[in-house]
Amino acid sequence: xxxxxxxxxxxxxxxxxxxxxxxxxxxxxxxxxxxxxxxxxxxxxxxxxxxxxxxxxxxxxxxxxxxxxxxxxxxxxxxxxxxxxxxxxxxxxxxxxxxxxxxxxxxxxxxx
Amino acid sequence: xxxxxxxxxxxxxxxxxxxxxxxxxxxxxxxxxxxxxxxxxxxxxxxxxxxxxxxxxxxxxxxxxxxxxxxxxxxxxxxxxxxxxxxxxxxxxxxxxxxxxxxxxxxxxxx
Numbered sequence: 001x002x003x004x005x006x007x008x009x010x011x012x013x014x015x016x017x018x019x020x021x022x023x024x025x026x027x028x029x030x031x032x033x034x035x036x037x038x039x040x041x042x043x044x045x046x047x048x049x050x051x052x053x054x055x056x057x058x059x060x061x062x063x064x065x066x067x068x069x070x071x072x073x074x075x076x077x078x079x080x081x082x083x084x085x086x087x088x089x090x091x092x093x094x095x096x097x098x099x100x101x102x103x104x105x106x107x108x109x110x111x112x
Numbered sequence: 113x114x115x116x117x118x119x120x121x122x123x124x125x126x127x128x129x130x131x132x133x134x135x136x137x138x139x140x141x142x143x144x145x146x147x148x149x150x151x152x153x154x155x156x157x158x159x160x161x162x163x164x165x166x167x168x169x170x171x172x173x174x175x176x177x178x179x180x181x182x183x184x185x186x187x188x189x190x191x192x193x194x195x196x197x198x199x200x201x202x203x204x205x206x207x208x209x210x211x212x213x214x215x216x217x218x219x220x221x222x223x
Contacts, residue, residue: 004154032210043116043202043214044155051210089154097162098143098206099170102154 002027002094006103014111019077021106023090028068031093035064035075038087038105047088048075080110114138116215118203124221125193133188133218135203141213143206144186146170146178148199149217155202161186193222 003026013019023033032051036044048064050057050073056065061078077084087107091100119134137144142163147155147170157170161180175197177189186205190197200219204212 009152034211036214041217043216044204044212046211046213049210091155093210097160097168098145098210098212099157099160100145100155100212102147102156104152104154 002030002092002101004090004092004101004103006088006090006106008106009104010107010109012109012111013080015080015082017080017110019075019080019084019108019110021075021077021088021090021108023073023075023103025071025073025092025101027094028071029094030068031096033064033066033073034091034093034100035062035073036089036091038089040086044089080108082110082112084108085110116203116205116213118201118215118218120218121216122219122221124223125190126223127194129193130189130191131193131220132190133201133203133220134185135187135215136185137203137205137213138184139205139207139213140183141205141207142183144180145204145206145212146176146186146188147202147204148172149202150199158188158201190220193220195222198222 050066063076087105089105091102146158159178
């Protein structure tokens with residue numbers, strides 16, 4: 001059974017510092033990996049999606065890498081801002097029907 | 113264009129009561145999903161529907177039923193609520209692209 005782990009569970013950084021969030025998965029047979037953002041009391045918003053054949057994906061200050069063979073993905077957020085404070089979740093697509101297996105998330109606080 | 117909408121936003125039930133959580137999407141997506149989110153456990157898939165007229169079980173289907181009423185709507189029913197079903201429930205949809213779009217969630221408390 002695929003298991004997805006995110007460490008650490010919580011992270012606090014000063015504004016301007018680069019954020020590095022980790023995601024690991026146990027089965028390398030994935031279709032893709034997605035990073036989501038969740039604000040308190042809200043739904044999830046997709047940030048980046050990396051196909052299994054890709055090594056990385058970029059959007060603005062966000063960059064996500066994928067190493068399928070080692071079962072790891074990293075989300076980098078450059079020059080963090082207080083508005084980046086949220087919980088970040090990663091999820092792997094495990095079959096053709098679109099089923100996702102989620103990690104528990106990393107709660108990020110960016111202090112001014 | 114509202115995306116994915118869910119009703120109600122919040123509900124309190126007593127053990128044994130029933131209720132239906134409603135979800136609708138206006139993006140003409142074929143696939144829809146129901147997840148639950150519990151503290152420290154991430155989201156877990158309850159049921160999904162790959163297309164209108166089809167549904168299938170996810171990781172934690174026990175105690176739930178679903179109906180894909182039409183392409184837009186996918187409802188989740190709790191026939192006899194239990195305290196273990198206290199959670200936040202999210203509906204999501206997916207089109208031809210891979211990204212899943214999530215609703216704002218329903219917070220359910222079962223006493």
